[in-house]
Structure formats: C-alpha cells, structure tokens
Amino acid sequence: MELRLDGIRHAYGETDVLDGISLDIPSGRIVCVIGPSGCGKSTLLRLIGGLERPTEGQVIQLGAPPAGSLNPLTYIFQDFALLPWRTVAGNVSLVLEDHPVSRSEREDTIADVLIRTGLIEFRDALPKNLSGGMKQRVAIARALAVRPAVWLMDEPLSALDAQTRELLMDDLVGLWSREPFTAIYVTHNLAEAVRLGHRIVVLSRRPGRIREVIEVRAPLEARKTADPNLEAHQRRLWSLIREEAEAADRELVGG
Amino acid sequence: MAEARIGQPATGEVPFRGGGFRPRPVRYVGVTVFVIVLLVLEWGTRAGWISNLTLPRPSDVALTLWRLAETGLLWDHLLPSLGRFAVGSAMGATAGIALGIIIGLFSLARAGLVPVVAAIFPIPKIALLPLFVIWFGIGEGSKYALIALGTFTPTVVATYGAVDNVDRTLIRMGQSFGLSWASIVRKIVLPGALPGILSGLRISLAIAIILLTAAEMIGARYGIGAYVLEAGSLYDLERLFAGVTILSVLGVTVNWILAKIEARVLAWRA
Numbered sequence: 001m002e003l004r005l006d007g008i009r010h011a012y013g014e015t016d017v018l019d020g021i022s023l024d025i026p027s028g029r030i031v032c033v034i035g036p037s038g039c040g041k042s043t044l045l046r047l048i049g050g051l052e053r054p055t056e057g058q059v060i061q062l063g064a065p066p067a068g069s070l071n072p073l074t075y076i077f078q079d080f081a082l083l084p085w086r087t088v089a090g091n092v093s094l095v096l097e098d099h100p101v102s103r104s105e106r107e108d109t110i111a112d113v114l115i116r117t118g119l120i121e122f123r124d125a126l127p128k129n130l131s132g133g134m135k136q137r138v139a140i141a142r143a144l145a146v147r148p149a150v151w152l153m154d155e156p157l158s159a160l161d162a163q164t165r166e167l168l169m170d171d172l173v174g175l176w177s178r179e180p181f182t183a184i185y186v187t188h189n190l191a192e193a194v195r196l197g198h199r200i201v202v203l204s205r206r207p208g209r210i211r212e213v214i215e216v217r218a219p220l221e222a223r224k225t226a227d228p229n230l231e232a233h234q235r236r237l238w239s240l241i242r243e244e245a246e247a248a249d250r251e252l253v254g255g
Numbered sequence: 256m257a258e259a260r261i262g263q264p265a266t267g268e269v270p271f272r273g274g275g276f277r278p279r280p281v282r283y284v285g286v287t288v289f290v291i292v293l294l295v296l297e298w299g300t301r302a303g304w305i306s307n308l309t310l311p312r313p314s315d316v317a318l319t320l321w322r323l324a325e326t327g328l329l330w331d332h333l334l335p336s337l338g339r340f341a342v343g344s345a346m347g348a349t350a351g352i353a354l355g356i357i358i359g360l361f362s363l364a365r366a367g368l369v370p371v372v373a374a375i376f377p378i379p380k381i382a383l384l385p386l387f388v389i390w391f392g393i394g395e396g397s398k399y400a401l402i403a404l405g406t407f408t409p410t411v412v413a414t415y416g417a418v419d420n421v422d423r424t425l426i427r428m429g430q431s432f433g434l435s436w437a438s439i440v441r442k443i444v445l446p447g448a449l450p451g452i453l454s455g456l457r458i459s460l461a462i463a464i465i466l467l468t469a470a471e472m473i474g475a476r477y478g479i480g481a482y483v484l485e486a487g488s489l490y491d492l493e494r495l496f497a498g499v500t501i502l503s504v505l506g507v508t509v510n511w512i513l514a515k516i517e518a519r520v521l522a523w524r525a
Contacts, residue, residue: 049431051427051430051431070433071431071432071433073431074431074432075428075431077424077428079424081424081425081427081428083425083442083443083446084523084524084525085446085447085523086523094429094432094434094442095432095434097438097442098433098434098435098438126522126523127523128523128524128525142432146432
C-alpha cells in the first residue's frame, strides 16, 4: 500500500500552514519530513492519518492494506500518549480490544510485540515507572500490535535525551531491517533524518511548501553516526534550512 | 572583591540557601495540637477563667457522649442521620456524575445545561427546604431531596471540569487507533476524569453533612441535627457540643474513606 498526497493546502482560519504539498510515499521506505518549527510538519502528519481534513487537496491510499493489518495508518506520538492507568501490557491490549481477535490471540500478540521491543519483563509495569525511552518503546510495541501498513511518526524521539535517542534509532533500524515498513517520519532533527530517511523532504517555513526532496542511498543498517557521507547530507540540509529557521525564529507567534 | 561585602569571609563553605517549600508529613503533631487545645479548655473551665456559659468542659462533653452511647440514644439519632446522608448523597452524586459526563461529552447538553447548573449552584439549598416539604412531604423525602440537590450541583461542576481536563492527546491516540466512541469514553475519558470526580466528591460530601444537619432541624424527631437543635434551644452546651463532635467525626470519617478509595483506584498517578 502506498500513499499519495495530491495538492494539499491547509489553513487555520486566515493563516495558511501548508501549501501545494504533492508527494508520493513509496511502500517499504522511510520518508523523513523536516523543516523549521511551525512549518506545518505535524499538521501534515495529522492530515495524512485522517485526524484532520485538508482545506484543499486530498490524501489518497493506493492499493489495499496488507491482509491482517488492523490499523493501516498508525501513529507514534512525540509525547508517547500512553494511558497512565494501564500497565505496559494493558496499553498494548487497548488497541486490540476493539478488534475481533480472540483472547488467546490477543495475549500472543501482546507477548510477541513486547519481546520484539525488549519489554517483556516490564509487561506489568505502569508508565509512571518507565523512563522516556521505555515509554516510547511501549508506544512502538503498541503500534506493532496492530500491524500498520504505514507508520506516521511525529517527532518520536524529540522528547528523549541524546543518548536514549541513539538507542531508539538503533532499535528502529533493527525493526526496519528485519521487516521493512513504510513510514513518514516528521522531525526537526537533521541527524535523525539522515540516519533513518530513504527520502528526505525539506519544507519551507509557514506556509509549508516542499523546497527539496533528497534521496539518501546508503542502506539503513550501514549508516553510522559519524559517517562522512551522512554528514555531507546533513550539512546540505542545514544550508537549505538555515535561513528559513532563522526567519521562523524571528516570527511573532500567533501574529 | 573579597572586601566588597561586609560580613562575608573571602574563603569558606558556600552557604546553603535551598530547601523548604515542600510539605512533608510530620507524625503525631496533629494529635498533639488536639490534645493541647482540649487540655487548655479543660483547665480554663475548671479554673474559672472560661465561664461555663461560654464553653462546656471537654470532660463533660465526653461524659455526655458516653451516656448517649450507653443508653442507646446515640444509635437512635445516628442511624437515621447516616441513612439520610447515604441515600441523599448517593442520589445527588450519582445524578451529578451522570449529568457531568453528559455535559462533558456533548456540546448541546453543555450549551443547554451549564447555565442552569450555574443558576442553581449559588442558591442556598436550605432556603428551599419549605418548598421541598410541600413537594416531598415532611418525612424522609424532603430530607433526601435537600441533601441530593446540595451534593448534585458541585458534583456536576467537578465532573464536567474533570472530563474537560482529560488529556486530548490520549483521545486523539484512541481515535488514531480506530477505537470506537464507546471505548474511548469508557477506557480513556472516564478513567482520566476519575481524579477530578473524586476530589469533587470530597467537597460535595462535606456539603451533604451540612445540609443533613439543616434538614434534620426541621421536622425530625431523631437525627443528629434534631439532637443539636434541641440542645441549642435548651442552651445545653454539653449536648450541643456532643452533637457537633459527632458531625465532625462523621466528616473526618467520610474524608478518610475517600482518601482510602483514592489511594486504591488512583495508584497509577505519579
């Protein structure tokens, strides 16, 4: 299953936040979307997942989602969005309970995704007792449980410290290498973009327009943190985004 | 630079200036304060610098309470009061939570009902007692109604406030995983609103105790309120204070039970 964004424009009242966004999301690839703060990256993701309606244009699903996918478009949120009153296993269970899966099947799925994310020994812990990195792993396990066709990742590592971020990037690369998934990965962190993106879409500041699309060819598993190739990409992205970021920084909020 | 400030040595340990502003539990102090106040009152009334027209002797109040319990009269007054409190506040709290959730979930209900609740809220419910006596009779009905109405309004306000305060990102999460509306309400909105509802109940139940006493002052033979009213009109300070002590203990007990419930069902809070 692929996604196609066709001439998307979005406005909140009088303010245009996105304009003329047309983009293809190919199957089995990670598309990173970067841009200065307030350029509508997160809005774009909400439009793609159907949490908001675009003012103009449409998001088109090409082809059927793979059989067995319970929730084709699945989010990973920046603030994890875990229910604090449910345990790790309970949070995964939540997204399965509305689907016609038997109790034992549900238990199997929960155990399977918790093993894949290294959380099985924490299955009865409450979110308040988990570190930020562990919380985001729970959110990843929850997403795995519904077998998404496309992952919609909204700055998934931005609430974490730099070291935890490295660890989780490795986890994500590991998950993708074992079973390539399709993802749209919104971030403002250029290092994450060059590390995880097969394709990097650079947005301008508000109203967000596509400035450039960059392909990063190196295979995900081969990318290392201080790779000169990646650093070249990162410098190029920064030169593209720098002026925009400076201008965005000087804008009045809500003006 | 070293001489710039008088009284500050040039070398030495950096003075500590943090700490404080963080309440911590201190054991036995509460009980001690209670005991000291009672002892001072006892001494004052015995020594004569508190006239026995101003305050009764604590030991006499205790004796009155003891006799009340011994003669069984305590239960004759306490049981009807507890029944009225339980029935009235249960009706008011149940209706209040139900309506609060409806207001929290449906914009139409909110637009229509919030002004009505806001108009009822500030009415001193005791003023309506004569009306309730006409509507529901002089018996238990009017007492239930008064307590129920008194608990109802603060519960409604606390409940819809609690529903409004449920983290919207959790609701969006539920929607993004395709949860049904009913599941979102039952598994996300209600548990998320529970802390706010429980803290609202603390206020509602305190109001219920106040209204219980007021209701029993009109047309009740038995009940703590009737007992206090009778003692007051005879200027029998020992019995008046015995009744007030029972009401205070009732309030503290209700609060303690609620605290236990909160500790149990809200263990997930950080």
